Amino acid sequence: MGLAARLMRALNEPEFALEDEDRHPDLSPVSDEELGSLLVAAYRVGASAPHAMTRIRFAVEDAASRRRPRYTPDACRAMFEALVHKCQEHGWADLTLGLGALERCTGPLPDVSEPSRTLVEFWLEKDTVRQPYALLAVAGLAGDGTLRAAVERLSRDVGSIVADEIAVIAGLSPAEQKLLSGIDREHRFVSPLAPAWRRSADHPAYVAFARRALEAAADRTDAIRAGEIPYRADKAFTDREITSLGQALRVALLRDEPWLPELFDRLLPGIALAPTPAKTLPSQALLYEVVRAAQDYPTPELVTAIRTVRRTVRHAGVPKQLDKMLKKVDAALAERADVALRLPRLGFDTAPVSGSAAVGVLRRPAGDYQAVVAVTDTATLTWQKDGRPLRGVPAPVRRDHTALVKELRELVKRVNAQLVTLTRALEGGCTVDAVHPYGWWRTELAGHPLARTLVRRLIWEIEVAPGEWRAVLPEADQHLPDAPDDASVRLWHPLRSEPAAVRAWRDLLTERRIRQPFKQAFREIYLLTPAEEQTRVYSNRFAAHLVHYRRMFALLRARGWTSDRLGPWDGGDGDEAERTFAAGEWRVRFFHTWADWAGDDELASTDQVRFDRRVEGAWRETPLADVPPLVFSEAMRDVDLFVGVSSIASDPDWTDGGPERTYWERTSFAELTESAEARREALARILPRLKLADRCTLDGRFLIVRGDLCTYKIHLGSANILMEPDDAYLCIVPARRPGDGKVFLPFEDDRLSLILSKAFLLAADTEIADESILIQIKRGA
Template identity: 30%
Template sequence: MDALSAPSLVEHLQQRLSAATTDHPSFIGAPIDISSLTPAQLGSLWPAIRRALRTPENPAAQQLATSIVQQAAQLELCPALDQTTLLEVLRTCLSGQEAVEQLAYHSGKPSSALSSELHRILGEPSIRWAADYHQTYVLAQWLDAQAQAALHRCVEQHYADAPYVRQEFELLEQLEPQSRLALASSEYWTGHHSLSSDPATALADDAAYVEFSQQILNTAAQRLEDIHSGATPYVADGAFSTHDTPVIARAARIALRRDAPWLPPLMDTLLTKACVAPTQAKTAPSQSLAIALGHCIEQIPTPESVQTLRSALSLVRHAGLQKKLTRNLKPAERGLAQRPEIALRLAPISAPGKAQHALLASCLESGLWQHFELSLSDWRRQLVDSAVGAPFAHSLIWVANNDCGQRCSFLLTQNAQALDVRGQPLPLDAGCRISLWHPLSSDEAERQAWQAVITERQIRQPLRQVFREHYQAPDHELESPSYQAFAGYSLSIRPLIGLARREGWKIDRDGSLSRNLSDIRVTLNVDVPLYPGLQGHCLSGATCFARRTEKHWQPVLLKNVPVQVFSEACRAIDLLVSISAFAVEELTQTAAGIPLPQASPGKREERLNRLAGHNLTQMTLMRQQVLNTAFATHIKAGKLSMDERHVRVGDYAVHLVTGRVSRDGGAVDLPLAAQSGKLAALPWLPYDEVLLERIANTVCALLNRSGH
């Protein structure tokens, strides 16, 4: 990128943004690095940037403006607008939403010229003022008392049957400026939501709105109690106005985000009584509130709210409402697993059962990739001494961390005695912190020692821990933000999307699957846009990592990704690839360097489409049968064995779908001899023979290594 001093850079950018159309439309110009700009300098460019963004006739200026905006977002650099630049920008605004965004960049007092421009944007008092009352309120603060009074009249008239809206409107004056801006600039609404645009994020730190939230939820809960007791006549879907529902839901999201101790009994009343009629009718007092609360619990789950959602599902009689709430339960449980420090409160309040054990296992498993510690007293109360948590406490390996930085892994006996890896009693200090042990949190000797202990005592772990697959980035990729180990597989799209949705991956139409692990986002790229219902195949690409900053995602080098996060991300991707892969990219040459004949692109595409439609489980079974036949002598002699998805030679395992080689969970890089153990091509089998040959070559190499 060009290296210019900040003043020269401002002048240079101003010229390029304001220049007439270039001689050739393909000429865009050299990229520019804006990291040296100050907010004021970016603000001086802001009017020209906005004009260029709206000038498609000049692609060079438009692309430069787009690049500047994208860089500013990544750098979290906001323009600082003075009266002159703000006025110039407001003249280009066509809506209140745009005006609110630009006013956030100005901290001064309004001028008469600014007020006149805002009057133009708002227009005459109308129902639109009331419909967007958060935006209108922020804009009206820059205007005269007459405009503010007109807004109050509009809100009173439009929301005559929405008391909760009117109460929130009266509260706006007491809120912090950033809270009003968050409400005005957000496009969040129940049902179509993006947590990044949720105003509850800012409002959760505003004391006035937090107090209002508790008050409004108490009022709503009391109304539902009155309906169910008969004090208020029951009318189907008549408990609350549809205008009031978003206000109540916003209050619930704030309380959930703060994990307010007063919320659980209120949520139990609000959800269960909103979705069930006080009579035997299959209607509900407020479908809109029940659906909104279901979304709230899905987005920001707590143990108590998830229990409430499950209870409500057992009571609701309205078929459509039950269907909608059912969709919230699984994502809520997955989301709860992302908050293990509060999720473990679930154990003491739950009765043992298959569903509760599965949910607790998910919560604990997330502690393998994100920082998670409990005090000794909380660990004993929530796990060791609870009926649901005790089996986990006594079968998993734990780590005791003390204030001096010392750590020691241990296993509990049936009488709750802690033993270290040598079988010696380990006293637990009252002030120590307890976390889950991960294979990468210790060296190879300790991993093998714990594997021997678990095997010798025949302990069945509720989640894979000591024999857990673990991955480490190779040295040559540490300076890169992408990982190539899972690139080059042909994936069947239908099972890929199905598994990805169940596992909590976000499916992007830009051709990627992404998932957040703590503050790290992992993305598996593919070569086609993905969406539910798509058929056929796609080719896997690089795996990329990014870290969440305050507002944006920044690429992060592999060396800076926590080792346990990297390992668990790769393990999750390995599952996707293992289930949906049916082929690997054809080899262009043998291991000895001899070129191989290649199929034409058309024939190859036809063949891959045909393979992508096959049952992948059956393909794995067929591959297993072929290998059973090929290595029958070795299997009979006990030199190798087969299980559902692996060929095992001693401590080594070769995956039947991906060909990945592992030893006690850790990946192994195994060089293959030229054409060792090559099988005859089998084009009539429903899978790619190249992958079968790779697996067979690997097994032969392992047998040769072990002297067989």
């Protein structure tokens, strides 16, 4: 008896005893057709089934999620009968399983009209239909009469937008209905995988509905503001309409429809601001659904519209929630390189300011005065009279041009928000290896009055001949190389360069005092280690660390990772934080578990990192050696950040005992990670330019600082301090010294700033006034 036959008996006969090797089966030898038949049997296994049967069911379902089962005609019919059984026994069944079986049927399609009719009649008796698209497709299999009954029921009391949607779906062929059923959502908090949206975005009838629906929604909010429809807080749209509008918006965003920006300017204020002074919203639920759609398929225009609304909404709790959601939107926009770099000019010109390189400038008259908005590192608003700069807003301007002052201040906020979005998008290109036409890049990025401040401080590679890439830093090289407009240009990455070239770029940035918008030349790179080649599908590089959990959880969210909150409750003991890279083709999972309380703080323990590749719409775990080097390096860089910033080893004030103290002592002064090595390289270039250079040396893992009272060793990873000669620990709680910000750093790094702050303090240790520090130094000396 083969493996498939043994497993089939185990799923159908509770008394059947499996051999030991079958209790945790490897289903790779099972054919796709056999897997389809097994999945039908597994679907009939109930929650009260014996443990052995349930274990096989889970193994089959797991294999089916990673493969595409195929179904014989008999298995297709059996799947529909299993759905009927599930509805009758448990009150619900996943109709898309039946439609999927028909789609992948290996023979003539069987007659499933009778079970289909039973399924539709069952659902039409319910108050809520959880899969309306799939139900319409199943109703079509049961015959015209059943389809008409389903349309009538689904269109009842749902509003004109949903009724239009139901009519569109009902008019499609069964194959087209099956394609659209992929975006069926039981609730709006879960979004289907990208392939389902792409199929829907290619369907003309649904695309046309999407525009009608969104314009109808904007018309309704216009009518509420005009008083034509009575205002009721959060009642502008029904729950079902919000779900349908969210689906319509995702399709339009995926297609990047040109009519969307104008619609955002109408719809978002309409759902976020009451027509009265009330602090409520016409539809808080739809506002959040729009942001969730932006998390799936963001555009710069939608991100800007959300940020604009965030500043004007009156409800106290909404801005805070939007801020949380926008972090994921920014990360998603960075992955969508085809639209992420689109930036409006907003009336700005390119002009020199005070002898500096050309920047983006906008000038507006205000009586005898002139407003100047200049974009250098960020956008700033200043005022002039007769060409002379003024310190603040002139009194006549405040009095006579109130609207202009408000408009320009809002413009500054909007430009700065766009610069943040652009920075995230550019950095996100590190994993997708985004390539742009040289002519477009020259005018729309390097020459753009707003974007140029960021773009010119980054290193780019231009393909001057086939396969020949030339690296250039526009801020330092005023003459860009000659290349045709259709030549390729991409962001430079140290992973693709020789070590000598990387060192040269780092030297140039330091010498020219060019601060990059994100860490590029000094960017850490992570290569596969021999240990990871041995473990094959997982990395333990950042495992077994103890971290401040709340701090790490905040970092996960800030970097666009998805993770459930952990804690001492059922199901809260462990999670896999995850993030997609390379335009959604790769997923990295970072395992961690809740550990314990430490006073009022929570601790977590870190574990493995694994990678998955999207194959035929499903995630499939992939050996580390098969992960693209850029994806691997950027993902591990994130995990290094999480551990490095939140580890208790970086807490100078840690005093708890037990295993945590043992970990702290072992890790606080351990070998340097890649991020700490990059810090060391930056210090090697910065130190000779500082007034304390003669008191500092770099020695392995430490910055050695010679004070008058003692000599100190600052660890380049944790920033913790040991005192010579016996390595006594010196506790200094982080506090920035006045003037520390004047030290040039080629990139933003809080730990590097902290190390330099401590170095300045300890180099002048005779001037320290803090008694708690002095007592420790004198005791160590």
